[in-house]
Amino acid sequence: MSDQHHPEAPSDVEARTLALESLLREKGVLTSEDVDRVISAYEQDIGPMIGAHLVARAWVDPAYRQRLLHDAPSAVRELGYEYRADTRLVVIPNEPGVHNMVVCTLCSCYPWMVLGLPPTWYKSAPYRSRAVREPRAVLAELGLQLPDAMAINVWDSSSEVRYMILPERPPGTEGWTEEALAAIVTRDCMIGVARPQAPALTGAPR
Amino acid sequence: MNGVHDMGGMDGFGPVVAERNEPVFHEHWEAVVRTIFERTNGRYFNLDEFRRSLERMPPDAYLRAGYYEKWLFAIESILEEKGVVAADELAGGRPSSPAPSPLPKSGPAPSQAPRFKPGDRIVTRNLHPQGHTRLPRYARGKRGLVRRHYGSFALPDSNAHGRGPDFQPCYAVEFEARELWGSEARTGDRVCIDLWESYLESEVSV
Numbered sequence: 001m002s003d004q005h006h007p008e009a010p011s012d013v014e015a016r017t018l019a020l021e022s023l024l025r026e027k028g029v030l031t032s033e034d035v036d037r038v039i040s041a042y043e044q045d046i047g048p049m050i051g052a053h054l055v056a057r058a059w060v061d062p063a064y065r066q067r068l069l070h071d072a073p074s075a076v077r078e079l080g081y082e083y084r085a086d087t088r089l090v091v092i093p094n095e096p097g098v099h100n101m102v103v104c105t106l107c108s109c110y111p112w113m114v115l116g117l118p119p120t121w122y123k124s125a126p127y128r129s130r131a132v133r134e135p136r137a138v139l140a141e142l143g144l145q146l147p148d149a150m151a152i153n154v155w156d157s158s159s160e161v162r163y164m165i166l167p168e169r170p171p172g173t174e175g176w177t178e179e180a181l182a183a184i185v186t187r188d189c190m191i192g193v194a195r196p197q198a199p200a201l202t203g204a205p206r
Numbered sequence: 207m208n209g210v211h212d213m214g215g216m217d218g219f220g221p222v223v224a225e226r227n228e229p230v231f232h233e234h235w236e237a238v239v240r241t242i243f244e245r246t247n248g249r250y251f252n253l254d255e256f257r258r259s260l261e262r263m264p265p266d267a268y269l270r271a272g273y274y275e276k277w278l279f280a281i282e283s284i285l286e287e288k289g290v291v292a293a294d295e296l297a298g299g300r301p302s303s304p305a306p307s308p309l310p311k312s313g314p315a316p317s318q319a320p321r322f323k324p325g326d327r328i329v330t331r332n333l334h335p336q337g338h339t340r341l342p343r344y345a346r347g348k349r350g351l352v353r354r355h356y357g358s359f360a361l362p363d364s365n366a367h368g369r370g371p372d373f374q375p376c377y378a379v380e381f382e383a384r385e386l387w388g389s390e391a392r393t394g395d396r397v398c399i400d401l402w403e404s405y406l407e408s409e410v411s412v
Binding site for chain 2: 013014016017018019020021022023024026027028029030034035037038039042043086088105106107108116117119120121123124125126127128129130132133135136138141142151152153154155156157158159160161
């Protein structure tokens with residue numbers, strides 16, 4: 001547990017939560033299986049492996065890439081995933097010379113349908129306040145040094161559109177299978193705070 | 207409202223620190239809060255009402271609280287406001303009345319002719335509403351370029367306050383970083399924000 005962003009839960013928060021849960025169960029708003037279902041959904045089924053699958057397919061199949069950029073929800077379903085969100089997913093491609101990253105300065109909107117629940121740093125005041133104003137400093141703190149000549153587009157998720165970044169396929173991955181490619185696409189690459197690396201080029205682990 | 211939740215561009219929150227191997231939930235009660243949200247959002251309140259509820263947390267408490275603690279505050283307040291739970295029920299732990307009927311499912315957004323098209327130059331209005339809005343403070347009175355038209359979305363300023371969805375065209379609008387942050391920002395860096403039509407004026411008409 002990070003001591004900076006996640007202080008020990010005061011017991012009253014836990015007590016209030018359990019009191020509300022019990023009340024809502026008695027009223028029939030919740031069932032006892034709901035919590036287990038939510039935990040299992042985000043621990044097993046809904047996570048960055050979905051986004052990585054989309055990215056890897058887009059890298060090996062140019063027609064799929066076009067469909068993903070044009071209508072991401074359909075492209076998610078095409079790979080066999082449910083798309084239950086009320087919000088719309090939009091995929092933004094990195095291009096030579098332009099790096100894209102995602103933030104939500106007003107709350108913590110995040111493309112959960114393809115990445116799962118956001119990490120604490122994404123929801124934190126430092127990221128929300130600084131990503132739009134000093135993206136290079138923020139990226140450096142998260143371990144990504146961009147070349148000076150590269151421009152940055154920051155997408156501030158203020159509506160019911162959820163943004164995911166389609167990273168560029170790194171050099172050194174020619175001929176790789178879709179599965180091997182998906183393995184180098186991390187959550188952070190799809191938020192836009194990291195870039196995928198072929199293992200031979202990978203530097204010190206973060 | 208000009209609250210502390212509107213963090214884009216603020217200073218003083220320190221570095222962005224990522225937690226290694228972060229779990230999906232740090233504590234069980236967080237998963238319970240998430241579950242309560244998922245079972246009540248769209249059923250007794252809409253997402254804009256939930257966000258407005260978050261923003262009404264006192265600013266000092268908002269800045270101190272962790273993510274799910276903020277959510278708990280917002281859920282307790284909105285469920286009480288909507289008559290799903292009563293204050294005495296929360297205090298006593300026993301239900302005294304049944305939960306109300308769920309909200310009817312909102313209809314699809316109407317098809318509206320957009321005032322702007324990609325490539326149009328706009329200026330954001332200098333709006334400071336007391337209520338909920340999704341026009342961040344850092345982007346008010348700024349010149350930008352319409353990049354995409356997303357169709358019509360419920361206007362949060364109306365939908366968060368029980369005044370109906372007031373559907374409006376919503377656009378991804380691109381701003382030069384220097385327009386937002388002055389000469390210290392890099393030429394070529396940009397910030398894209400999703401903005402509703404009533405937040406925008408045509409640049410030529412101002």
